[in-house]
Amino acid sequence: MPTIECNQQHITFDQPVTVAQALARLLPESHDKPLGAFCEGRVLELGSRLTQDTTLRPITFQDEEGRRIYERSLRFILLLAVHRCYPDVRVRIEHSIGFGMYLQLVGRRVVQGDAKLIEDTMREIVAANLPFKRSRWSRQQAIDYFTRLGWTDKAALLSYRPYDYFNIYECGGLAEYFYGAMLPGTGDVPVFSLRYYPPGLILQMPAPNDPAVPAPYVSRPKHMSTFFESNYWCQILGCSNAADLNDLIASGQLREFIRVNEALHDKSLAEIAEDILRMDARAIFLAGPSSSGKTTTANRLKIHLRVLGMHPVLISMDNFYLNRPDVPLDEHGKPDLESLYALDIELFRHCIRDLLDGKTAQLPEYDFATGMRKEKSIPLRISHDQMLIIEGIHGLNPELHKGFEPGEICKFYLSELTCLNLDDHNRIRTTDARLLRRIVRDYQFRGTTPEKTLAMWDSVRRGEEKWIFPYQEQADIVFNTALHYELPVLRRYAYDMLQRITPDEPDYFRANRLIKILNYFLPAPDDAMQEIPPLSILREFIGGNTFYNE
Secondary structure (H helix, E strand, O other): OOEEEEOOEEEEOOOOEEHHHHHHHHOOOOOOOOOEEEEOOEEEOOOOEEOOOEEEEEEOOOOHHHHHHHHHHHHHHHHHHHHHHOOOOEEEEEEEEOOEEEEEEEOOOOOHHHHHHHHHHHHHHHHHOOEOEEEEEEHHHHHHHHHHHOOHHHHHHHHOOOOOEEEEEEEOOEEEOOOOOOOOEHHHOOOOEEEEEOOEEEEEOEEOOEEEEEOOOOOOHHHHHHHHHHHHHHHHHOOOEHHHHHHHHHOOOHHHHHHHHHHHHHHHHHHHHHHHHHHOOOEEEEEOOOOOOHHHHHHHHHHHHHHOOOOOEEEEHHHHEOOHHHOOEOOOOOEOOOOHHHEOHHHHHHHHHHHHOOOOEEEOOEEOOOOEEOOOOEEEOOOOOOOEEEEOOOOOOHHHHOOOOHHHEEEEEEEOOOOOEEEOOEEOOHHHHHHHHHHHHHHHHOOOOHHHHHHHHHHHHHHHHHHOHHHHHHOOEEEEOOOOOHHHHHHHHHHHHHHOOOOOOOOHHHHHHHHHHHHOOOOOOHHHHOOOOOOOOOHHHHOOOHHHHO
């Protein structure tokens, strides 16, 4: 007779129950529909049976994990619909775009009618409320099945997994391997839309604040253009999925792959420097979310501008933080360091204006150890032919651009936009890749444990959604700092750290999710590590970047 507790309520049942049955009794008047539950650091599906005393925390669409459960289930419905409409067409889910996913039908020229046919078929599948049945397959059984189906990318990935059995989901005569919890059936995924976006389609999800309707589509042409360019790089490099990268490692070709990756980055930055020179801007506002590689990119851009005869001066926006007692508080009563208003905006604009006008500016210097500005400021003056590179997360915010003519400034946005997938149907989220970067960097150089970095991540993400992402399309230049080889390298640093996080830690489930991603990659060998240049963006996180040793 298990006793199930949730939200300080508990019921003793006279027989084993599913998570869905327990939550229905414990939360009868809940407005947020549960999509699963957290239990001792694990994610339980609604159909999971509870046979012993258990404490549950419901997962809803308001939780990131809840949206991931919903998305996986929706992806299966999409795959089943495409399989019914075009049995020989391969689907590749590329990346997120707002609250949607961009995908392509490989080998088929997509037309407007495809979106309607596939969406109508998806709605028929939802109306039929087909169950997602989970069963245990041997690795060879799964590899044989996906090979026969033509999903060789998935078969290749499973061949690298060090496990003999996998949980496979079946629905409507199709089997698929996903990398996390699913909903009970297709009827649980009623809200979506499919949009024609040549040369592909966009599968639109609900927004967290209104899960009853598909989120409105927001056009982001610069964002999409950057992803298209990065996907083209993947094609040039012959590496689109995790198994492709593992093949390179296993065959001893990772060193050459690293060289080409880094050459492509350097080529892009050289072209960006030439674009900036043609713009004749005096101040480059360089912005991006956490762990996007802003500091290294700013330094590398400075070098490329030096090659073109310029003498840029670097300024860190972090030095304009208010003293810690003056920083605004978040909803939990803690200093909100992600807020624009944690900066002394007036002082910032005044200093930059003075510099561009040829005056001497007194720049503050911030001490992060004390949370206070140092008493002594740093005087700086630049000549009329010099430019500023101003680096900080808020660089695209219009509040910081007041008082400057449009031609005076260049807005440069960068982010780690991962284009490497686990397989054609399962993407690697850019937020997970950035989190891995940050965990490694914080532990090595900031004395922060992985547990603390994980605990801060939700706050960081809320700040990005509020203060950074809304302005990314205002950028004049967008640069993707992702390196296609970085996950096998980050595995060498992050894997053991994450393994040490115990189930009683509040973010164990998130650490476990990152471990699962890393499990799909072979670690980078020692000889390949020597190929990572000292000025590589990745060195900002793993160490050995000579910019910081000067």
